[in-house]
Amino acid sequence: MxxxxxxxxxxxxxxxxxxDKSISHRAVMFGALADGVTHVRGFLPGADCLSTIDCFRKMGVAIERLSETELRVTGAGLHGLQEPDDLLDVGNSGTTARLMLGILAGQPFHCTVTGDASIRRRPMGRVTNPLREMGTKIDGREDGRLAPLSVRGGNLRGINYDSPVGSAQVKSAILLAGLFADGSTGVKEPEPSRDHTERMLRAFGVPVFEADGYTSVRGGAKLTATEIEVxxxxxxxxxxxxxxxxxxxxxxxxxxxxxxxxxxxxxxxxxxxxxxxxxxxxxxxxxxxxxxxxxxxxxxxxxxxxxxxxxxxxxxxxxxxxxxxxxxxxxxxxxxxxxxxxxxxxxxxxxxxxxxxxxxxxxxxxxxxxxxxxxxxxxxxxxxxxxxxxxxxxxxxxxxxxxxxxxxxxxxxxxxxxxxxxxxxxxx
Ligand SMILES: O=C(O)C1=C[C@@H](OP(=O)(O)O)[C@@H](O)[C@H](O)C1
Ligand SMILES: C=C(OP(=O)(O)O)C(=O)O
Structure with missing residues (x-):
């Protein structure tokens, strides 16, 4: 038009x-992994955040739209996501693709992540490489650098990752995978990127540590549902x-x-x-x-x-x-x-x-x-x-x-x- x-x-x-788009995506994702019911107010009803809702519904999470901007997310718990029986389509949203890959890395099932023509050109190696290092099986075009990406997760080990880019999507993907890994998982960045993941993980009761330039989480930390005002x-x-x-x-x-x-x-x-x-x-x-x-x-x-x-x-x-x-x-x-x-x-x-x-x-x-x-x-x-x-x-x-x-x-x-x-x- x-x-x-x-x-x-x-x-x-x-x-x-x-x-806020970054905070809206995270509210849905973290609510999905939490124990209990998370209320979200001020949610962005933009196409990218609706793609996040759609993907998590496909993994069995109950997400109700109480109004345009209000959600009720009934958490599946850290280990409660289900294998989707269809593609996870992120539309135009890089944030959905990369953060969700971090979560999928820890799931003991298979799925395929794809998106629109722009997403299928955007670099995914920046997250698939460290996630492979943690133990996930990921494949896709150009050796897993481009979507569609096929993921079979589970059995992760914690790593300390020196990211070559200051990117909150990379940092967040690794920290989210870290919730499912043995031991501690940390990320260091050349320049600090947005810290909504760290703030919101803490709001869900997950300790996030800062030491020697690394931001880290410990595997197995539980998320407890909360109220999010975006x-x-x-x-x-x-x-x-x-x-x-x-x-x-x-x-x-x-x-x-x-x-x-x-x-x-x-x-x-x-x-x-x-x-x-x-x-x-x-x-x-x-x-x-x-x-x-x-x-x-x-x-x-x-x-x-x-x-x-x-x-x-x-x-x-x-x-x-x-x-x-x-x-x-x-x-x-x-x-x-x-x-x-x-x-x-x-x-x-x-x-x-x-x-x-x-x-x-x-x-x-x-x-x-x-x-x-x-x-x-x-x-x-x-x-x-x-x-x-x-x-x-x-x-x-x-x-x-x-x-x-x-x-x-x-x-x-x-x-x-x-x-x-x-x-x-x-x-x-
Ligand atoms: O984490 C996020 O919510 C975002 C991080 C940024 O991307 P990078 O992490 O690729 O810099 C930003 O450009 C994007 O709009 C949203
Ligand atoms: C880069 C952006 O978003 P994403 O990476 O989530 O597609 C943006 O909104 O400008």
Missing amino acids: DMVIEPAGRVQGEVEVPG PGDISSAAFLLVAAAILPGSDLLIRNVGINPTRTGILDVLREMGAQIELLNERVSGDEPIADLRVRAGALRGVTVRGAMIPRLIDEIPVLAVAATQAAGVTEIRDAKELKVKESNRIATTAAELRKFGAQVEELEDGLRIIGGMKLRGGAIVETHHDHRIAMAMAVAALVADGPATIRDWESVDVSFPGFAQLVQNIR
Whole structure:
């Protein structure tokens, strides 16, 4: 479906964004492994999280949708999942694929994990290799580096794994497998990635240890059902934050957003660029910090973003590039090769689609170089490459352009932010 986005003068008012995608996936998975009934509120009803529900139902877990955003998960216990009699289809969701592989590694049954065309291109060796080292049998295309992947788990031994990438999906897959392994299982990362798994495992009563740079769990630790309140997703809020930062006269309040420090790189960088962002009503909900974010437009300047900042804003880089087109001077994003293995190659797709608006964007081997201070042109016909973040980032570019843009395959937005178009309409 095509979506036409008209330019906006400014954005204003008060909004809420849908629930955090990372936390929603984990709430379903950990609830499924727990003893007892887990209630989830604020669940993200996006396509990716619905894929997680579907996969765990296929393994016999009772998951009731009490409303769009409320779930009741009746845990099967650590050893209660059943062999699925069909493929486990993760759709477009890398998080479902990789975290679930960690859980499947510990199950004494066979199953096959697959997904859409994007998932079948994304690198799975980063989890299948360490999971094999722990003792799981995994096979698939390119020697188990690409889905569909066939898994026969069970009899795992704990390992200490030095991950070559700062990836919460890799870390989480190994820690989840560690729950089924003998002894202790630890992961060390080159840069810290989001820590929702560690926080939520603790909320389910599982001790998580930090020592010598390794995050670890002990095999056999039981999960006890709990209540999960999912905060709004800062990665979704990012599109609105950038819109408000670049449209002069904007003043927007985004209520109830997760501000876990492993996720707030976008706030730090937008502030460094000159956006005015205030955190109001800071509080802790369950195990995650949240706040209301007030953002007002400011004169932006270019910045360099690299190193340990990258995992803290990895999914926000396409929309950060849009902000950079409106900043005085040059913005460079480096150390971000991981962008090449997301739903699309986001270095290539961000550059190609932004150029259709007349932006000056250079693709670097590990990031992007953007010459700011340019008026964006209307009339662009944007390809989303079936990537939700590209679709929404380009919608934000269209808001600041001098004429409407058409965005193809708009439905990809439903992966993480159902209702985005309507919400943007309401704050004009
Ligand atoms: O663990 C998670 O929930 C996620 C981790 C990140 O991926 P990587 O672990 O591949 O960096 C992120 O890009 C993804 O949207 C969600
Ligand atoms: C990379 C993303 O998700 P996943 O890896 O779960 O597909 C994303 O949502 O931007």
